[in-house]
Amino acid sequence: MRDLTDTRTRYLGSRPVKLFRIRMQQSEAVLAMSSRSWLSYYYQSRFYLTPLSYESLEYASGFSSEQCPEGIVAISTNTLRILALEKLGAVFNQVSFPLEYTPRKFIIHPETNNLIVIETEHNAYTEETKKQRRLQMAEEMREAAGEEEQELAKEMADAFLNEDLPESIFSAPKAGHGMWASTVRIMDPVHGTTYKSIRLDQNEAAMSLCLVKFHGQPEHQWFLIIGIAKDFQLNPRQCSSGFLDTYRVNPMGRELELVHRTPVDEVPMALCGYNGRLLAGVGRMLRLYDMGKKKLLRKCENKHIPNHIVSIQAMGKRIFVADVQESILMVRYKRVENQLIIFADDTHPRWITCTSILDYDTVAGADKFGNIAILRLPPNVSDDVEEDPTGHKALWDRGLLNGASQKTETLASFHVGETVTFLQKATLIPGGWESLIYTTLSGTVGVLVPFTSHEDHDFFQHLEMHMRSENSPLCGRDHISFRSYYYPVKNVIDGDLCEQYNSLETAKQKTIAQDLDRTPAEVSKKLEDIRTRYAF
Missing domain, CATH: 1.10.150.910 (DNA polymerase; domain 1)
Structure with missing residues (x-):
């Protein structure tokens, strides 16, 4: 009798596993099938088990022909298919859908799983402005021509107006600094179908969005709030005016109806739903809005954020506000006093790009220099906050570094080396454990996993x-x-x-x-x- 050693286990799916022997890379390999298909092969003194980016299969066998020397013949539902595997070493699978402008942010409609995307492009014209510019340039061509050349100039102007060069090949006309074009799009993330597209006016830059269910509205009704900056300049950061556009989303999640537009005085860079109301970061002011008939109604605000709000997230009574330069501040809303009070902040300056709430006391943040940090409130600070019924201590007691009276602890810190653009706590496999997923400006997708044992x-x-x-x-x-x-x-x-x-x-x-x-x-x-x- 001999014992099997060095056993490896892997969760393949929810259905019973079937194994099939095939040839791959001129050597023996195993095709394993469950709710998804996997290929086990040997390469450079190491075994690999790779998931196949394909539909669910029921039966397979090795197949070889002149066109496909190392193929697989398989059955999927009631069809017979011949497959050829490419790029065995690829660890990531992606499907791209082209958009009109640069996508800035998106959210998922919770009931239909449709994507709502805001696309904003700097140094760009809208389609309406492009048509006006074409007409203007054609008129200038006619005026510049002499009397003898009027007929030729007219033909050239007509040809110029009728000419339609694809921008994907010839590029789009450059509008100059301070010129913006934006679009709001509802699309199916699986097939890439666009259900609704709303073009904003020239120089209206869409900066933020969120879905909110307001108090006093039908229980199933979702409202889409979009933060817009008019005539936005990047450096120094300023705009002539800002708006909060409120759209009513239909039950199918495919149509938008403009309810009203709320003017604000600075750039609305961050929005978040909070207990039937809207939290908005307008410049350095944190504001709480409620639904009105003609516009959103401002209920209260906090003016003590140091520079500029770039992210807002909420859990329970806690609000986690990220400043562009001064890390993350923890805020709570006192309903009786109608006040937003900063009760804790960080001791280190961090140029925050994104945040993710891990639990009621813990938040993860990333900055534009490529660092990820996890901040947590000490237990005694959490108790002190709840035992301060008036909130005056947190409001007036200024502590370390002229900030809040309580400070967070840095649980973990790590330099990724690339600007982190997104953080999310998620589970990557069915029945798996939660991990912190991050993406970077260069296209890296990374995972931070917690240890469960010493x-x-x-x-x-x-x-x-x-x-x-x-x-x-x-x-x-x-x-x-x-x-x-x-x-x-x-x-x-x-x-x-x-x-x-x-x-x-x-x-x-x-x-x-x-x-x-x-x-x-x-x-x-x-x-x-x-x-x-x-x-x-």
């Missing part, structure tokens, strides 16, 4: 320490120095560095594994387990 933390901490000494960067830079570029790295282990263990020489792998009291196979299995526990 044993795992201790193992990866020692593995990272050995990798720093045994596999130093090619340019000779210290790894800790890079990950601590702006703030000292704290309570975060570099998974990318640990993953390089499998690419080390066999002798180095054995040396590191012996120091960890494990075999190289056990170290490799541990790396694979921590990866597959949270993602495919």
Whole structure:
């Protein structure tokens, strides 16, 4: 009798698993089928199990022909299909749908799962302005021509007006600084179908949006609020006026009806629904709005935000407000006094780009210099806030650094190296554990996963320490120095560095594994387990 060793487990799906033997990369491979299909193959002394970006299959077999030397013949529902696999090493699958302008923000309609996207382009004309400019230039061509050339000039002007060059090939005309074009679009994220498109006027830049259910309105009725800046200048940041456009969304989530437009005095960069009302970050002012017949009604505001509000998120009674330069501030709304009170803030300045609430006391934030930090209120601060019924202590008691009287603690800090554009707490696989997902300006999609045991933390901490000494960067830079570029790295282990263990020489792998009291196979299995526990 012989025992099987070095077993690896992987969740493949909710249906019973079927295994089929095929040939891939001129060697044996296994095709596993469940609610989705997986390919297990051997490459460069390592086994890979990769999900296939294809419809659910029921049966398969190896297939070879002159056109398809390494193919698969498979059954999907009632059809017979012949497949050829390409790009086995690709770890990410994407489908692109072209839009008219640069997409800035989007939200998902909670009942229909349709996307509502705002597209805003600087240095651009709207379609209406382009038509006016064409007519103006054609008229100038006619006026510039002499009496003898009038007929020729008329023909040239008509040809110019009728000419339609695709902007995707010949590019769009440049309007100059301070010129903006924007569109609000409702689309199906699966098929890319556009259900509704609303073009804003020239120089109206859509900056923010959110879906709100207001008090006193029908229970099923959603309202879309869009923050717009008129004649917006980037540097210095200013605008001639701002607006909060309120649209009524139909039950199918495919149509928008303009209810009213609310003028504001600065750029509305952040919006958030809050207990049947609207929280709006208008410049450096945090305002609470309610629904009115002719416009949104301002209920209260806080003027103590230092510079400019870029993000607002709410959970329960807590409001997490991100300043463009002074990190994250924690605010609560006192209904009896009708006040928005800042009760805690951060001790470090951070140029926040995005935030994500992790729990009632904890928030994750990222800045434009490529750092991710997790901030938490100490337990005693949380209790003190709830035991201050008047709110006067939090309102008037100015503490450290002329900020709020309470300060948050930095639980973790890590330098990603790229500007982070989005943070979201999510589950990537059915029945999996939650993780913090981030995306960057360069297109990177990364995941920060929490350790659930001291044993795992201790193992990866020692593995990272050995990798720093045994596999130093090619340019000779210290790894800790890079990950601590702006703030000292704290309570975060570099998974990318640990993953390089499998690419080390066999002798180095054995040396590191012996120091960890494990075999190289056990170290490799541990790396694979921590990866597959949270993602495919």
